[in-house]
Amino acid sequence: MCGIVGGIAERNVVPILLEGLRRLEYRGYDSAGLAVIDAQGRIARRRAVGKIAALEEKLQAEPLSGQIGIAHTRWATHGVPAEQNAHPHVCNQRVAVVHNGIIENYQTLREQQRAAGYRFTSDTDTEVIAHAVDAALSAHGGDLKAAVQAVTRELEGAYALGVIANDDPETLVAVRCGSPLVIGVGIGEYFIASDVSALLPVTQEFIFLDDGDLAVLRRDALAIYDAAGAQVERPVKASSLSLCAVELDGHRHFMHKEIHEQPQAVSDTLEGRIAGDQVLVEAFGPEARSVFAEVERVQIVACGTSYHAGLTARYWLEDILRLPCGAEVASEFRYRNPVLQDNTLFVFISQSGETADTLAAMEQVRAERDSQGLNLPMLAICNVPESSLTRGADLTLLTHAGPEIGVASTKAFTTQLVALALLLVSLGKVQQRLSPEREARIVAGLKKLPRLIEGALVHEPQLEALARIFVDKHNALFLGRGTHYPIAMEGALKLKEISYIHAEAYPAGELKHGPLALVDENLPIVAVAPADDLLEKLKSNLQEVRARGGRMIIIADERAGIASEPGLEVVPAATHVGRITAPITLNIPLQLLAYHVAVLRGTDVDRPRNLAKSVTVE
Template sequence: MCGIVAGVSTRNIVPILIEGLRRLEYRGYDSCGIALHQDGELRRARSTARVTELQASADTDRLAGGTGIAHTRWATHGAPLVHNAHPHFSPGPRRARADAGQDAGEASGISAVGRVGLVHNGIIENHDELRAALTAKGYEFVTQTDTEVIAHLVDHHYTGDLLEAVQQAIPQLRGAYAIAVFCRDEPHRVVGARHGSPLVLGVTVGDFGRGAETFLASDAMALAGVTDQIVYLDDGDVADLQLGKYWLLHAESDGRWRRIERPVRTVVAHTGAAELGPYRHYMQKEIFEQPKAIADTLDAVAGVAPDLFGDAAHRVFDRIDSVLILACGTSYYSGSVAKYWLESIARIPTQVEIASEYRYRDSVPNPRTLVVTISQSGETADTLAALKHARSLGMNDTLTICNVATSAMVRECALAYITRAGVEIGVASTKAFTTQLVGLFLLTLALAKTRGHLDDAAEARHLQALRHLPVAVQAVLALEPHIIAWADEFARKENALFLGRGMHYPIALEGALKLKEISYIHAEAYPAGELKHGPLALVTAQMPVVAIAPNDALLQKLESNLQEVRARGGELFVFADADTRIHSGDGIRVIRMPEHYGALSPILHVIPLQLLAYHTACARGTDVDKPRNLAKSVTVE
């Protein structure tokens, strides 16, 4: 959600800023902009189209400069209109402009009068009160955004030193922010700060304090091809970027600032992952990358042991007596599947909480709980906040399942399992989800072994099933032509119902989420046994019902639920294991899965649901990789 790129150099950095924005497009956005220090003033271009159109505007108007900031915005405060797009300028209060003979200029367009320019990720919760105070001081607001408040606030504190102005402004902000600020009066300087939203610093050499060029970005991927030397900023850090050098400062609890050093890490961004190759969309590419992603995630696993999760894992696993899983969206559904595994295989009580709800309710903490967070990006704001809340309640044994080894989530948790899904561009998660399930299954086995519920024979069977999983997933992907035929029918519908039982109920939820995310078809999921408790009222011939039918202990119960649908004239679309007794017939269509996969069956059964959502969206002509109103990385609450 939202993206920042900024830099200070002796060369023209417009191509770097534009390419950085392009690399961040996968996060989702509805406007974009760029601003440069050029010819003694701040100049900018903004657009509500794609980064390609922004580049065309910058080229046409010959934007160039060695100091600049750029942004992709996902609208929160204020509609996605050009005048609300970042960067935002502050020309100063009315009186100061009148004394200088200046006008506020246009709210949008290539050029505007401004002393301070700023881009911002996050949400400022006290923006209304700050807006009122700044208006009283003569500042005029031309947008509906919370970000404009920060620009005016920095300008208000500016007396010739941009760093000092930022240091005075940020204690007045409540909420989450990552900012990059520059000033007309200091042509070779950018100041960045973070609290609750990710921000990294990139340098062209690894020695602290010396870099021929310095950059800021919300994601190291934005700087791929420019530098692989990355400094991860912590909450409370401020970065002062100047030509050939940078400084870092940190705000202490007493309000004082101290100079700090953060390690420079070599981060290799896999730029090749951004190439579509033979695929129509990134989502399709990522669906078909799942066999490799799963194999890569399992690559270093020779056996089941706590140390897969960190050196201290054995001591932690010995002392815990319950598990609390915190996650959002698709990651929450992976945690919901894991609850079945953890309780049935590891025999450990498990609770799964939606992270955005958990910290706002009264709960009963247990200091012997393992708190498990799940996040693709490792920067999910709600999950990070829930993790900190759990720790504040005395639950300090923490573990994350995450796809980004350098993320805030990994740094915040004592233990971690890093999935190897690679970069996921499509907003609707696919390979990140299945690799999360693999990581959670390994956690289940490790806890089961620690607790004495996994003998050598069972361990060998589970490991064999895991190693065969990439081949099994490949066989499911071969069903794509049959699923395309179903998608053509779904594309004409406006509602759908998904049914599952047991550990396949969260998979039904995930299937419904995928369909609504990218095809905009309203979809709901229910445990199949709940049909007669309300959802059956919705069933008509116009309501396709998707059922997940593995050959497990609940199959007979599920068959009865399917008969309830047929008796009401509903159309059934069933993904059934090969050895079930469910057959195609009047009002029921069946696609047979290649094999039954026992405890790991949820991983196989989610694949056809991903394909169904994808091909339905293609048939409806939606923007599959960038669905409306959604962002890839949700870094605000």
């Protein structure tokens, strides 16, 4: 997987496909390719490893032209980065396919197709789709729509497809099943892409396919069929983006824009990783099941915001799965000569994938497992596919947060938590520590997350008003219990990063062991209050603060039963959230609070002093 572009027009689509691929480069990739049906009615293809510039060089040497075509940038899952594994995949010079997602039953299909006489030229799961469509075309008299419909009934997993065939050279078929796909509507032409940005040079009007949709694109007509095969209408929506739009897209700062992008970022992170009420274990890689089966403990290594995500996951893994888990700052881990235990899954988390301390910790683990012969598989959770971290890991899960420009991480943190929730479920189901019913409840909660985050964002005006409390302050205290202690840590980090106010986070139960001495009317205190089994204890801690005149802001679940009163402001930012969705949702108001405090104090929100987006030095 990474990016799909396709189109059918009265003009040569090759330049359009190339520009679309360029606009999807932010997703990361290791190879690129395109295929068209040329003037002679033949499928012609060019592929290259590396940057899109390498593909352009091939096209300059061997030009292509066609009025129907598909293109793809690939991030390796099944099969190493190599030209034979790059998309599009072609079968018998008859069918070309591009694919995002994972075909879970590809091994079974591969064996069946080998027995039927098909020869494989790649290591990918995608090639089975090309062979299957080829066989189905013969069975359905060259009808591409009927052939693809028949094939999708055989596929298990999550996927987005673009398919062309010279049996039906005036048709492009697109399918969405758990992986995003959008149709661009032009005048006498139609296009497909993984997201809107790829098609902005050719159209401003888009149709967003529903899960299970199959679309048949011709120059003069578009037909969409739902999962049951019934023809349906999907609305055409005009994009608010344009080629000339400022990158900030109407926001004052990138950080503000990225905070508001989180519902979509979460949706993108979940796309292709869940199917129905299950998590697809293979999203972590084709070897994930066998790797996870042997895991006896988990060790998370990260820095900064990513470390806070790891701390949250530690609570989840031990509480829900009863699986031992540690979380440690990479710079401490690498220098304390840690004892590494056999059958430990190491999880390295980084937004950029270039964090020096995290990479050094990974190399330390690699050297230790090689010298001692230990089973220490390494998983990278990262937002940048081509990073050093993802290249060095055994398994990878990309967060699909999209480009994050603001130095203070927001949507990267949220999507890291989503990725860790997917890891929790995957480990639990492989090791049978999680019942199917519990998995279904967690997946249902994850599906609700975009809406829950949108609900939290609604409280921005109240948080903007509360930010005035901090304008002349020099210190702040953040409190939380359980999974919300790391969220309090993240809230404190955001405030100190961009407003330059010293902020400290404490477990609420530790107040009486020292920090209570700091509490007075000059110390703003922010607490995170979910409606969980620690709520009553947290309320007791809050009373300790109230009794000493502390000014408090409570980010609360509406069910917590805490009401505003003089000196205590409640932001009811969530309701009906669960053990996993609560910390993700309640973190959003902390981001907004820090942002508006920084704006009022006049700091450089996106580029705070002394900090860099990617920490590539020790």
